[in-house]
Amino acid sequence: MSMLQRLGFYVVLALACGSAEAASDPVTKEQYQLLPEYCRNQEHVARFLYRPTAEGEWRRRLGQDYLHIHHYCWGLVHMLNAYRLGVTSGKGRFQFEEAADDFRFSINATLLNGGKSPGSALLPEMYTKLGEALLGVRDYRNAEIAFRSSWEINPSYAPPYVWWAQALLKQGKTGEALAVAEEGKKNAPDSKSLAKLIEEIRGKGTSAKK
Numbered sequence: 001m002s003m004l005q006r007l008g009f010y011v012v013l014a015l016a017c018g019s020a021e022a023a024s025d026p027v028t029k030e031q032y033q034l035l036p037e038y039c040r041n042q043e044h045v046a047r048f049l050y051r052p053t054a055e056g057e058w059r060r061r062l063g064q065d066y067l068h069i070h071h072y073c074w075g076l077v078h079m080l081n082a083y084r085l086g087v088t089s090g091k092g093r094f095q096f097e098e099a100a101d102d103f104r105f106s107i108n109a110t111l112l113n114g115g116k117s118p119g120s121a122l123l124p125e126m127y128t129k130l131g132e133a134l135l136g137v138r139d140y141r142n143a144e145i146a147f148r149s150s151w152e153i154n155p156s157y158a159p160p161y162v163w164w165a166q167a168l169l170k171q172g173k174t175g176e177a178l179a180v181a182e183e184g185k186k187n188a189p190d191s192k193s194l195a196k197l198i199e200e201i202r203g204k205g206t207s208a209k210k
Contacts, residue, residue, distance in 0.1 A: 027077050031077055031080050032045075034076075034080065035076055036073075036076075038058045038061075038062060039069070039072075039076065041054045041055050041058045042055070042070045042073055043070075044070035045070050045073045068105070068106055068110070069106060069122075071102045071103075071109070072102065072103060072106035072122070072126055072129075075098075075099040075100075075101075075103045075106070075129060075133070076129070078095045078096070078098040078102065078133075079095070079096070079129065079132070079133060081095040082095035082096045082099065082136055092136070093136065096136030097137055099133040100133040100134055103126055103129050103133060104130060107123065107130065110122070110123055110126070124150040124151070124153045124160070125159075127149045127150035127153070128146070128147065128150045128157070128159045128163065130146040131143045131144075131146035131160060131163055132163055135163070135167055140171070143167065146160075147163060148160075151187070155187040155188075158184055158191035158193060159193075161183065161185075161187075161188070162181075162184065162191075162194060164180050165177045165178075165180040165184070165194075165201070166197065168180060169201060169204070174201060178202065181194055181197050181201060182198060185198060
């Protein structure tokens with residue numbers, strides 16, 4: 001990345017952080033309790049409701065990624081809002097779009113760090129959540145890219161296989177759904193979710209033949 005590109009990135013980063021900090025209280029107490037522990041102790045998230053109790057610990061554990069992980073946390077809040085408002089409503093769609101933007105920001109910031117800090121272990125989860133948000137706006141092409149990015153980083157991480165296989169199944173693509181689920185089960189043999197999904201897909205295939 002050139003110096004000019006880096007400068008542009010950090011200008012965008014500053015604007016985004018300023019926008020997030022200027023927002024009115026965007027997270028309820030109920031939502032706050034549903035967030036991962038590192039989100040509840042991230043200064044830009046926790047300060048709206050509570051004083052972080054383990055901020056120093058998570059700052060050390062996440063390294064450079066601590067600086068931008070709040071965007072991922074805001075994405076999770078937007079996802080909660082989307083499901084609360086209804087996935088088919090205009091307001092719900094807007095929340096999915098906002099979530100996708102936050103997830104992309106955190107992914108890009110993590111990649112900019114070279115994936116060397118401990119927080120980069122969250123990348124498969126970030127990509128999976130990005131895929132989930134994109135499914136919410138029916139952007140199937142980019143959702144698939146996000147899910148595949150997740151399992152390419154960590155093939156044994158089951159959630160992206162589950163999400164994409166279920167999405168294919170809902171589109172009536174039973175064969176493709178089974179192939180994805182079986183690939184996931186091969187890489188994550190202990191996943192109960194994938195085992196159950198494979199059984200469900202095979203059952204649908206049997207019913208279709210009758």
